[in-house]
Amino acid sequence: MACAPRIEINLAKIAHNAAALVALYGIKNIGLMGVTKAVCGAPEVAKVLLDEGFSMLADSKVVNLKKMKEAGLKADLVLLRAPALSEIDTVIKYADISLNTELSVIEKLSEEALKNHLVHKIIVMIEMGDLREGIMPATLETFIEKVVKLEGIKIVGIGVNFACFGGVKPNNAKMNELSLLATMIQTKFALPLSIVSGGNSANYNWFINATDVTKVNNLRLGESIYLGRETLNRQVIPGLYTDAFTLITEVIEAKIKPSMPYGEIGQNAFGEVPEFRDRGIMNRIILGIGKQDVLVSGLTPLLDIEILGSSSDHMVLNAKESKLQVGDEVTFNLNYGALLSIMTSPYVYKKYSHAL
Numbered sequence: 235m236a237c238a239p240r241i242e243i244n245l246a247k248i249a250h251n252a253a254a255l256v257a258l259y260g261i262k263n264i265g266l267m268g269v270t271k272a273v274c275g276a277p278e279v280a281k282v283l284l285d286e287g288f289s290m291l292a293d294s295k296v297v298n299l300k301k302m303k304e305a306g307l308k309a310d311l312v313l314l315r316a317p318a319l320s321e322i323d324t325v326i327k328y329a330d331i332s333l334n335t336e337l338s339v340i341e342k343l344s345e346e347a348l349k350n351h352l353v354h355k356i357i358v359m360i361e362m363g364d365l366r367e368g369i370m371p372a373t374l375e376t377f378i379e380k381v382v383k384l385e386g387i388k389i390v391g392i393g394v395n396f397a398c399f400g401g402v403k404p405n406n407a408k409m410n411e412l413s414l415l416a417t418m419i420q421t422k423f424a425l426p427l428s429i430v431s432g433g434n435s436a437n438y439n440w441f442i443n444a445t446d447v448t449k450v451n452n453l454r455l456g457e458s459i460y461l462g463r464e465t466l467n468r469q470v471i472p473g474l475y476t477d478a479f480t481l482i483t484e485v486i487e488a489k490i491k492p493s494m495p496y497g498e499i500g501q502n503a504f505g506e507v508p509e510f511r512d513r514g515i516m517n518r519i520i521l522g523i524g525k526q527d528v529l530v531s532g533l534t535p536l537l538d539i540e541i542l543g544s545s546s547d548h549m550v551l552n553a554k555e556s557k558l559q560v561g562d563e564v565t566f567n568l569n570y571g572a573l574l575s576i577m578t579s580p581y582v583y584k585k586y587s588h589a590l
């Protein structure tokens with residue numbers, strides 16, 4: 235019997251999505267970074283992205299860049315999360331490009347780059363309303379003025395991030411603003427700025443409707459590749475697969491039980507006092523997976539069954555009329571949070587397949 239729980243990763247579907255997105259965004263000359271953090275930098279997946287036309291791979295963790303570099307993948311490796319002061323040596327070693335917002339960090343990158351006789355490339359992230367990372371636009375000019383003086387550092391682009399923290403939408407106005415900042419830097423500092431990175435999978439609707447993408451020439455895509463969706467409304471992008479990843483779990487108990495807990499009620503394993511409705515006697519199953527492995531709220535069963543709740547390592551379901559028995563496998567579709575958690579769990583076996 236195959237090992238469960240496991241995530242089945244369909245590389246053919248990922249390849250299809252990757253190629254389709256490269257072609258789509260290419261129509262308006264937008265290049266793409268393949269963001270690998272949702273798959274923890276898995277070289278199997280990264281290789282597919284390179285085969286389908288991506289040349290830049292981006293991840294928020296240096297260990298994932300290291301994994302890809304050591305797998306021998308030929309790509310520009312981009313560190314997506316601004317480096318911490320304490321990790322500069324590994325950033326210089328494994329990232330060709332990093333996203334930055336702090337002068338003190340870039341100074342340290344400069345020192346370390348010089349020590350290693352190399353030039354480290356950076357993309358300066360600009361704040362435009364989502365209120366995660368980025369320097370305020372009003373301070374951009376003085377910031378760039380200081381950075382261009384640092385040896386061993388080359389500013390290759392500017393970037394902005396949307397819909398991650400504040401839920402702010404990337405739209406024409408925001409993209410124009412970014413484009414104008416690019417023009418300002420290009421003229422004032424005679425910097426070519428080969429990358430003007432307008433956002434992530436949330437930029438799809440802007441892109442589709444834009445008659446002029448301005449100077450924006452790059453997006454950083456994760457979720458669209460893996461789950462086939464844009465991320466403002468989680469709409470499916472036409473022609474893409476949404477089921478390249480599926481979770482397979484195994485039934486470890488199947489019994490007819492009451493639907494209401496009985497006895498004196500206190501806190502559960504996660505410090506909550508759960509509430510239940512009496513729905514009479516119920517066909518219940520337990521699956522051998524729980525909160526330690528997966529964001530349970532991000533799972534959708536393919537069968538007509540219902541998740542009732544979970545503890546660290548058990549998931550309890552109303553099996554309804556499914557007739558599921560011990561040893562049976564139960565399959566789920568995943569959202570981004572579920573994908574991220576499962577790929578990160580060492581307890582879920584990763585099974586790659588190559589056939590559609």
Ligand SMILES: *Cc1c(COP(=O)(O)O)cnc(C)c1O
Nearest residue numbers: 269314434435454455456457465
């Ligand atoms: C995660 C991340 C992305 C990718 O976002 P998706 O919604 O998965 O496309 C892009 N840029 C940055 C800075 C990120 O942290």
